[in-house]
Amino acid sequence: MLSTKVTEGSTTVSVPVPPEGVPFPPSEAPVFYNPHMELNRDISVAATSACAKRILLKKDMELKDITYLDAMSASGIRGLRIANEVGITSILNDWSDDAYGLILENIGLTGVSDIAEATCKNANVLMHERRFNIVDLDPFGSPTPYLDAATRSAVHFLEVTATDTAPLCGAHFNSGMRKYAAVPLNNEFHSEMGVRILLGKIARELAKHDKGMTPLLSHATRHYVRTYLQVKKGAKLADKAFKDLGFLSHCEHCGHREIFHGMAISISDHCSSCGNDVYIAGPLWLGQLHEPQYCDEVLLELEDRSLGTKEQAKKLILACRDELDIPFFYDQHVICKMIGVSAPAMDMFIAALRETGANVSRTHFTGISFKTDAKIDTIKDVLRSL
Ligand SMILES: C[S@@+](CC[C@H](N)C(=O)[O-])C[C@H]1O[C@@H](n2cnc3c(N)ncnc32)[C@H](O)[C@@H]1O
Numbered sequence: 001m002l003s004t005k006v007t008e009g010s011t012t013v014s015v016p017v018p019p020e021g022v023p024f025p026p027s028e029a030p031v032f033y034n035p036h037m038e039l040n041r042d043i044s045v046a047a048t049s050a051c052a053k054r055i056l057l058k059k060d061m062e063l064k065d066i067t068y069l070d071a072m073s074a075s076g077i078r079g080l081r082i083a084n085e086v087g088i089t090s091i092l093n094d095w096s097d098d099a100y101g102l103i104l105e106n107i108g109l110t111g112v113s114d115i116a117e118a119t120c121k122n123a124n125v126l127m128h129e130r131r132f133n134i135v136d137l138d139p140f141g142s143p144t145p146y147l148d149a150a151t152r153s154a155v156h157f158l159e160v161t162a163t164d165t166a167p168l169c170g171a172h173f174n175s176g177m178r179k180y181a182a183v184p185l186n187n188e189f190h191s192e193m194g195v196r197i198l199l200g201k202i203a204r205e206l207a208k209h210d211k212g213m214t215p216l217l218s219h220a221t222r223h224y225v226r227t228y229l230q231v232k233k234g235a236k237l238a239d240k241a242f243k244d245l246g247f248l249s250h251c252e253h254c255g256h257r258e259i260f261h262g263m264a265i266s267i268s269d270h271c272s273s274c275g276n277d278v279y280i281a282g283p284l285w286l287g288q289l290h291e292p293q294y295c296d297e298v299l300l301e302l303e304d305r306s307l308g309t310k311e312q313a314k315k316l317i318l319a320c321r322d323e324l325d326i327p328f329f330y331d332q333h334v335i336c337k338m339i340g341v342s343a344p345a346m347d348m349f350i351a352a353l354r355e356t357g358a359n360v361s362r363t364h365f366t367g368i369s370f371k372t373d374a375k376i377d378t379i380k381d382v383l384r385s386l
């Protein structure tokens, strides 16, 4: 295998050069490496370090005794960065022999053999056999085939990437139904819907193992969703998580949205604002996507490090931290089109909406989106007035 050295953060590993003519990202290359996921990995290093510090606050253990499973390692770059840049023990697993060989080579290259272990197993088998303080899933496409084992294996934290955004966001409806057992809506806030469908699925998988979850940070970036969850054992905590599951209705006629907490509930299929038929999505996670204090911990970690995507990462985490805890956003351009006005500058619009007494924030999802507790009619009145 032709290889080249890449450095991310303070870690250098060997990665394959994809054969000529192989489309990018090179999922057909002997071992996968996607340079466009550096942002994802930079944030993972900072976020996992913040998780490790939280474990140390509660447990009498040393940093190197904390275990982090990189369940689908490929070249090992993610887990090796965690070992090298965070100092906890990484278990680097991949079922491909080519990947396993490269992981062994990279452990030597990075000089972390005292806190790195390579395994070559089906991730599901490994996660059913062993428990880890932190479990990280970074599969091709959907993480759903691994969630039963991962939610069983993760003792303190679970980190998940999903790149199957088309099923999650409603563009591939049947596939989304099969994988997530949830109804998505392919509308202007589908990206947030995708995050909430993924979290809803994880909450239900954790509940099977009598575990509850607290989302610490979740973001939809480019072609993927990434989430960091604190996991806690206890049937009551699992039951509590169910209170954060529910449904959302969306009226495409007037733009009104409504949420319904719980699984055994009755939902009107008529808009309470204009009376037209609504679309209903769910079950979704309706609770928090981010814990502001954790976001601050991650920001501190980012500040202390030399990272290729540092400024981009900080901007993203700040946007997540400052987002209102409301389970949907509005797209300013969609509402403007609905009422036939041109879109005003976002800052001016947000200031004017705040003057009505409403809470308003931007979101990390898109530059033209906002969250608010104002009613749709108030939003429209403000847009008409500008
Ligand atoms: C998206 S890549 C991982 C990328 C890597 N985490 C990174 O940051 O560069 C997915 C990897 O999962 C491996 N894989 C797929 N299914 C697996 C399974 N059931 N068990 C173990 N590894 C698996 C593939 O061989 C591939 O190397």
Ligand SMILES: [Zn+2]
Pocket (backbone or CB within 6 Å): 251, 252, 253, 254, 255, 256, 271, 272, 273, 274, 275, 276
């Ligand atoms: Zn309506």
